[in-house]
Amino acid sequence: MVDPANPPLDEAIRLEAVYKAFVPRGRSTQPLLALEDVSFAARPGEFISLVGPSGCGKSTVLNLLAGLTQPSAGRVMHHGRAVTGVNTEVGYITQDDNLLPWRSMARNVEYGLELRRVPKDERRRRAREFIELVGLAGFENHYPHELSGGMRKRAGIVRTLAYDSDVVLMDEPFGPLDAQTRVILQDELLKLWELRRPTVLFVTHDLVEAIALSDRIITFTCRPGRIKREYEVSLPRPRDVFHIHDVPRFRELYDLLWDDIRMEIAAT
Numbered sequence: 001m002v003d004p005a006n007p008p009l010d011e012a013i014r015l016e017a018v019y020k021a022f023v024p025r026g027r028s029t030q031p032l033l034a035l036e037d038v039s040f041a042a043r044p045g046e047f048i049s050l051v052g053p054s055g056c057g058k059s060t061v062l063n064l065l066a067g068l069t070q071p072s073a074g075r076v077m078h079h080g081r082a083v084t085g086v087n088t089e090v091g092y093i094t095q096d097d098n099l100l101p102w103r104s105m106a107r108n109v110e111y112g113l114e115l116r117r118v119p120k121d122e123r124r125r126r127a128r129e130f131i132e133l134v135g136l137a138g139f140e141n142h143y144p145h146e147l148s149g150g151m152r153k154r155a156g157i158v159r160t161l162a163y164d165s166d167v168v169l170m171d172e173p174f175g176p177l178d179a180q181t182r183v184i185l186q187d188e189l190l191k192l193w194e195l196r197r198p199t200v201l202f203v204t205h206d207l208v209e210a211i212a213l214s215d216r217i218i219t220f221t222c223r224p225g226r227i228k229r230e231y232e233v234s235l236p237r238p239r240d241v242f243h244i245h246d247v248p249r250f251r252e253l254y255d256l257l258w259d260d261i262r263m264e265i266a267a268t
């Protein structure tokens with residue numbers, strides 16, 4: 001067990017024997033166990049994907065780290081401190097872009113920096129840097145409804161990454177996008193991640209995406225979600241997400257992951 005007074009320096013986050021039960025509304029219903037004895041830690045700068053069948057508790061893991069819900073048992077730690085309330089130190093990117101409709105794209109990107117009271121000039125500079133990196137220059141004054149789905153997604157991602165959290169939680173961020181835009185955004189995400197290397201916890205159903213992006217992949221069983229297996233993705237970086245299928249070991253890893261998931265889906 002980790003001593004909270006002396007957290008390991010090489011750990012950004014840790015879940016320790018975490019159980020999470022939800023009590024459904026209404027009488028005579030049993031608590032629903034979503035997570036069972038989940039333990040793992042992430043090193044600073046590590047990119048980890050969580051994969052598993054629908055309803056196995058992946059989003060719940062992210063919500064626990066964001067402090068949006070509390071564990072029923074066990075501990076959830078961020079840099080050695082227990083997460084006991086809303087954790088504003090982590091960035092959280094969900095399937096929705098969550099852009100504020102009344103703010104221009106650039107002012108949306110600056111929003112997190114405003115909350116952190118970053119001075120205006122620095123805010124503008126940092127937002128411009130990120131906007132250029134994802135090819136949104138020229139659209140700074142457009143409002144969210146004037147942008148395509150891919151552009152809104154880019155703006156949402158750079159808004160969170162510009163905030164400079166050392167831990168970023170991403171819950172199927174590319175879910176609703178078409179296949180081509182998805183791969184382009186995966187490539188952009190890796191380039192943005194390389195800039196400051198936050199720890200990323202990335203939830204996805206897409207095994208190719210998990211392999212292309214991650215240092216490690218954690219597979220979950222069907223509900224109650226337990227860790228089934230962990231895989232180191234020792235493919236060299238920088239990665240070419242457009243040709244990840246051609247990299248030796250890709251096929252082997254894909255088959256191992258798919259076997260895990262298929263077995264769990266069959267058990268549901």
Ligand SMILES: Nc1ncnc2c1ncn2[C@@H]1O[C@H](COP(=O)(O)OP(=O)(O)OP(=O)(O)O)[C@@H](O)[C@H]1O
Pocket residue numbers: 022023024032034052053054055056057058059060061223
């Ligand atoms: N606030 C809540 N109240 C009650 N039950 C919940 C709540 N949040 C999640 N659950 C239940 O906990 C289980 C895990 O949900 P969770 O969203 O974490 O799964 P998931 O693996 O992210 O699923 P998916 O891949 O479909 O998004 C599900 O059975 C879900 O219905």
